[in-house]
Amino acid sequence: MPRIGIELNNVCNLDCTHCFRSIYRGGAENNHDLFLPPELLEKILTEAQALGYHHVAITGGEPPMHPRFGECLDIIARLGYTYHFLTNARNFGKTLKAVSEPARRAKLAGISFSLDGATEATHDGIRGKGSYREVVTAIATCQAVGIEASIISTINKANRHEIDQLALLGAHLKVRRQIFSHQNPTEHNVGEDLVLPLTEWRAVERDVARVMTGFRHDISMAVGFYTEYFLPRCAPLALDDLNIDYRGRLTLCCQLSNYRDAKGDGEDVVGDLRRISLPEALGNLLGLVRKVHGERLAMAADPQQREKLHYPCLVCVERFQKTSKEPMLVQLTR
Numbered sequence: 001m002p003r004i005g006i007e008l009n010n011v012c013n014l015d016c017t018h019c020f021r022s023i024y025r026g027g028a029e030n031n032h033d034l035f036l037p038p039e040l041l042e043k044i045l046t047e048a049q050a051l052g053y054h055h056v057a058i059t060g061g062e063p064p065m066h067p068r069f070g071e072c073l074d075i076i077a078r079l080g081y082t083y084h085f086l087t088n089a090r091n092f093g094k095t096l097k098a099v100s101e102p103a104r105r106a107k108l109a110g111i112s113f114s115l116d117g118a119t120e121a122t123h124d125g126i127r128g129k130g131s132y133r134e135v136v137t138a139i140a141t142c143q144a145v146g147i148e149a150s151i152i153s154t155i156n157k158a159n160r161h162e163i164d165q166l167a168l169l170g171a172h173l174k175v176r177r178q179i180f181s182h183q184n185p186t187e188h189n190v191g192e193d194l195v196l197p198l199t200e201w202r203a204v205e206r207d208v209a210r211v212m213t214g215f216r217h218d219i220s221m222a223v224g225f226y227t228e229y230f231l232p233r234c235a236p237l238a239l240d241d242l243n244i245d246y247r248g249r250l251t252l253c254c255q256l257s258n259y260r261d262a263k264g265d266g267e268d269v270v271g272d273l274r275r276i277s278l279p280e281a282l283g284n285l286l287g288l289v290r291k292v293h294g295e296r297l298a299m300a301a302d303p304q305q306r307e308k309l310h311y312p313c314l315v316c317v318e319r320f321q322k323t324s325k326e327p328m329l330v331q332l333t334r
């Protein structure tokens with residue numbers, strides 16, 4: 001199902017070691033430009049609706065920290081969209097209260113929780129003290145009140161050995177869906193020695209593939225895994241996943257947006273929806289998509305470059321200059 005992804009804010013109450021966002025970690029006061037205005041959200045969703053989008057995937061930052069979170073959900077529901085959001089589960093009681101209002105609850109398709117370790121020590125080592133208990137308790141609460149919960153786990157050096165346990169925990173918590181993802185590099189997470197060498201990424205994918213068949217819930221690997229296809233078939237490049245950043249700009253992909261080490265806006269920011277319409281911005285995006293595919297065709301013909309294409313998201317991180325200038329493969333295999 002095509003989805004419109006919305007980064008509702010750029011504020012967070014955690015400071016996860018692996019995080020690829022350049023996030024503000026203070027309070028909301030005096031920082032109103034870090035939150036997508038509900039009025040702009042309404043304009044964008046009205047335009048997207050006319051193009052056949054019916055589902056909103058909310059991310060951030062930490063979405064429930066938007067001071068007008070409930071109002072945003074009201075707009076989404078009123079326009080007839082279903083929605084889900086990603087959260088770190090901090091202050092989940094407040095979040096649950098916000099989504100329990102009947103009109104909002106009726107359109108809630110589910111909540112995705114980030115779980116980065118099967119044990120408290122591993123998860124909290126990445127996400128901070130107390131987080132593991134918050135996530136596990138929040139998932140159990142969803143189970144109790146009939147909200148469909150999913151888990152997303154980003155695999156790195158700290159949790160690589162816990163893939164089986166993570167799947168087992170997902171089964172115990174009765175989640176509907178569990179997604180494993182590779183961790184994209186930042187100067188910070190490379191510095192903290194969290195990034196697995198590229199030579200181990202396929203072994204991670206094999207471990208995930210093994211647990212996929214052993215459990216009843218749906219387990220999958222997020223885009224970014226090894227592929228033989230050199231023209232990526234990811235949802236952003238197919239325009240099945242649009243990404244709107246917290247400033248109300250259409251960007252190529254939520255994985256590249258507001259990247260921690262990026263110097264200013266990149267070419268992936270294709271249109272400011274405060275100023276232009278979504279169809280106009282999509283016209284720009286189509287131009288970029290075509291350019292990206294053209295570049296990948298050229299890379300595929302170059303023996304020096306083609307091996308990189310097995311990991312399409314790393315090619316994007318390098319192509320859009322989201323982290324240091326050093327070529328990604330060199331950096332990761334050092």
Ligand SMILES: C[S@@+](CC[C@H](N)C(=O)[O-])C[C@H]1O[C@@H](n2cnc3c(N)ncnc32)[C@H](O)[C@@H]1O
Nearest residue numbers: 018019020060061062086087088114154183184
């Ligand atoms: C940026 S967070 C925003 C939502 C919310 N704050 C949370 O953590 O769930 C969205 C997802 O991106 C993941 N993520 C963060 N840094 C990443 C990285 N370097 N590579 C891949 N995924 C990453 C997070 O673990 C989380 O599942």
Ligand code: SF4
Nearest residue numbers: 012014016019061088
């Ligand atoms: S991964 Fe999510 S919870 Fe962690 S710092 Fe980034 S935005 Fe915040």
Ligand code: SF4
Nearest residue numbers: 234236253312313316
């Ligand atoms: S980073 Fe690039 S290849 Fe990966 S999902 Fe986004 S657009 Fe597709």
